Amino acid sequence: MALKTIPIWVCFNHSFSHLGNSDFVQNKKKIPAFRVNFNNLAKLSKWECLGLKLADPERAQTHVxxxxxxxxxxxxxxxxxxxxxxxxxxxxxxxxxxxxxxxxPLSATDLVSSSNDGSKVRVAYQGLPGAYSEAAALKAYPKCETVPCDQFESVFKAVELWLVDKAVLPIENSVGGSIHRNYDLLLRHRLHIVGEVQMIVNHCLLGVPGVRKEELKRVLSHPQALDQCEIALNKLGVVRVSAEDTALAAQIVASEGIRETGAVASSRAAEIYGLDILAQNVQDDLDNVTRFLILAREPIIPGTDKPHKTSIVFTLEEGPGVLFKALAVFALREINLSKIESRPQRKRPLRIVDDSNKGSAKYFDYLFYIDFEASMAEPRAQYALGHLQEFTRFIRVLGCYPMDTTL
Structure with a gap:
C-alpha cells in the first residue's frame, strides 16, 4: 500500500524582490527524503515556507x-x-x-541573547531625546546608542541603509488604538520584527522653572497625548496645541521659555530639557500602555524556550465565509490570536464582486494583520500557515519573536 504524503511546513529565510506574490511558495518537486541542506540556509534572507513531503520508504534510501x-x-x-x-x-x-x-558553535539561545544589554547596538526611533520611543529602545537594550529620526519612514530607511542596527516604533496604544501608518510601512519595507516592548505611559505636565500649572494658557504635545489628557487639560482651561511628538513639545517650551506655555511629555523629557514637572499622571486612564515593535534587517531564530508571538499579513480569496475559514486554521490547532487588524489595500482598494445589468458591485479589498501566540519552531504554527495558504492570495510572515510579558 502506498504511503500517503503528508505536507510538512518548514520556515526558512528568503527575500522577495517585489510585493504581490505569496511569501509562502510550495515546492512542487518531490524530494526523495526529508532532508534539508542547512549549508544553504545562509543564502536566505526572509521568511519562506517550503512544502516538503515525506517520500516513499524505498526512495528514502536515495543518497543526496x-x-x-x-x-x-x-x-x-x-x-x-x-x-x-x-x-x-x-x-x-x-x-x-x-x-x-x-x-x-553558537546555539539559538546565544544568537538571541548575545547583546541583550545593547552595549554595541545602535537603535533608531522617531522623535527627539526624551520621546517614549527612546524609552522603549532603552528598555529593550539598556546600554544601546539611540538615534533619533524625524519621521517613521526615516526609521525604516536608517535600518535598511545600515546606519543603525535596529529600530523601535510604536504600533498600538491601549487608549488611542493602532498606529495605522506603521502598519502600512511594515508592508512597504522588508524589515523583520525581532521583538516587542510594552510600556506604561506616564504623561507629565511640564513648564519652565518656577511656573505654576494655574499660570498656563496653552499646552503643546502630540495630538494623541493631548487626547489622552483631555480631562486634566479641560480643568486647567488651556488651549491645546499639536506638536509632532511629545519630546519636541518639551524642547519648544524650553527653548522659548514662555511661562504661559506648557507641554505634556515624559519625566525624562523634563530632565533632558530642564523643565519642571507641574503634575504627574495627567492622563485620563492610568492603565495607558503602548506596544512597540523592534525591527531588524534579518529575522531571529525562533525558539520554544519562552513564549513567542508571530506576526503575519495576508489577503484573502473571494468567497463566502472565507475569513471565518482563515481564522479557523488557528482555532483548530488551539493557537490564540492576540491581534487582528484590517487595512484597505492602497494600490488596489476596490474589489469587483459580480456583474449585473445595474453594473459591477465593488467594496474595499483588505489586508489582514494577525498576531498569534505560537513560535514558528512549533509544528502547529507551521501546519496552520500551510492550511491558511489555501484561502489566501498573498501571505507574508513579518516576524517571529519573544513576547514581552513585563511592564
Missing part, C-alpha cells in the same frame, strides 16, 4: 549530495595507491592539538 562517501581526493593530496599521505595527517594533528582553543 551530503551523503556521498569521502574519497582520497576529497581529503586532499594522497599517494598513488589511494592511501592518504601520513605527513598530511601529522600536519593536521599539529594544527588542532589544542581543541579547547577552538571557538564553540
Amino acid at each position: 549530495e551530503d551523503d556521498k562517501p569521502l574519497t582520497p581526493s576529497d581529503l586532499g593530496s594522497s599517494s598513488t595507491d589511494g592511501r592518504i599521505d601520513e605527513n598530511q595527517i601529522t600536519e593536521s594533528k599539529r594544527f588542532h592539538k589544542d581543541l579547547n582553543s577552538l571557538p564553540k
Whole structure:
C-alpha cells in the first residue's frame, strides 16, 4: 500500500524582490527524503515556507549530495595507491592539538541573547531625546546608542541603509488604538520584527522653572497625548496645541521659555530639557500602555524556550465565509490570536464582486494583520500557515519573536 504524503511546513529565510506574490511558495518537486541542506540556509534572507513531503520508504534510501562517501581526493593530496599521505595527517594533528582553543558553535539561545544589554547596538526611533520611543529602545537594550529620526519612514530607511542596527516604533496604544501608518510601512519595507516592548505611559505636565500649572494658557504635545489628557487639560482651561511628538513639545517650551506655555511629555523629557514637572499622571486612564515593535534587517531564530508571538499579513480569496475559514486554521490547532487588524489595500482598494445589468458591485479589498501566540519552531504554527495558504492570495510572515510579558 502506498504511503500517503503528508505536507510538512518548514520556515526558512528568503527575500522577495517585489510585493504581490505569496511569501509562502510550495515546492512542487518531490524530494526523495526529508532532508534539508542547512549549508544553504545562509543564502536566505526572509521568511519562506517550503512544502516538503515525506517520500516513499524505498526512495528514502536515495543518497543526496551530503551523503556521498569521502574519497582520497576529497581529503586532499594522497599517494598513488589511494592511501592518504601520513605527513598530511601529522600536519593536521599539529594544527588542532589544542581543541579547547577552538571557538564553540553558537546555539539559538546565544544568537538571541548575545547583546541583550545593547552595549554595541545602535537603535533608531522617531522623535527627539526624551520621546517614549527612546524609552522603549532603552528598555529593550539598556546600554544601546539611540538615534533619533524625524519621521517613521526615516526609521525604516536608517535600518535598511545600515546606519543603525535596529529600530523601535510604536504600533498600538491601549487608549488611542493602532498606529495605522506603521502598519502600512511594515508592508512597504522588508524589515523583520525581532521583538516587542510594552510600556506604561506616564504623561507629565511640564513648564519652565518656577511656573505654576494655574499660570498656563496653552499646552503643546502630540495630538494623541493631548487626547489622552483631555480631562486634566479641560480643568486647567488651556488651549491645546499639536506638536509632532511629545519630546519636541518639551524642547519648544524650553527653548522659548514662555511661562504661559506648557507641554505634556515624559519625566525624562523634563530632565533632558530642564523643565519642571507641574503634575504627574495627567492622563485620563492610568492603565495607558503602548506596544512597540523592534525591527531588524534579518529575522531571529525562533525558539520554544519562552513564549513567542508571530506576526503575519495576508489577503484573502473571494468567497463566502472565507475569513471565518482563515481564522479557523488557528482555532483548530488551539493557537490564540492576540491581534487582528484590517487595512484597505492602497494600490488596489476596490474589489469587483459580480456583474449585473445595474453594473459591477465593488467594496474595499483588505489586508489582514494577525498576531498569534505560537513560535514558528512549533509544528502547529507551521501546519496552520500551510492550511491558511489555501484561502489566501498573498501571505507574508513579518516576524517571529519573544513576547514581552513585563511592564
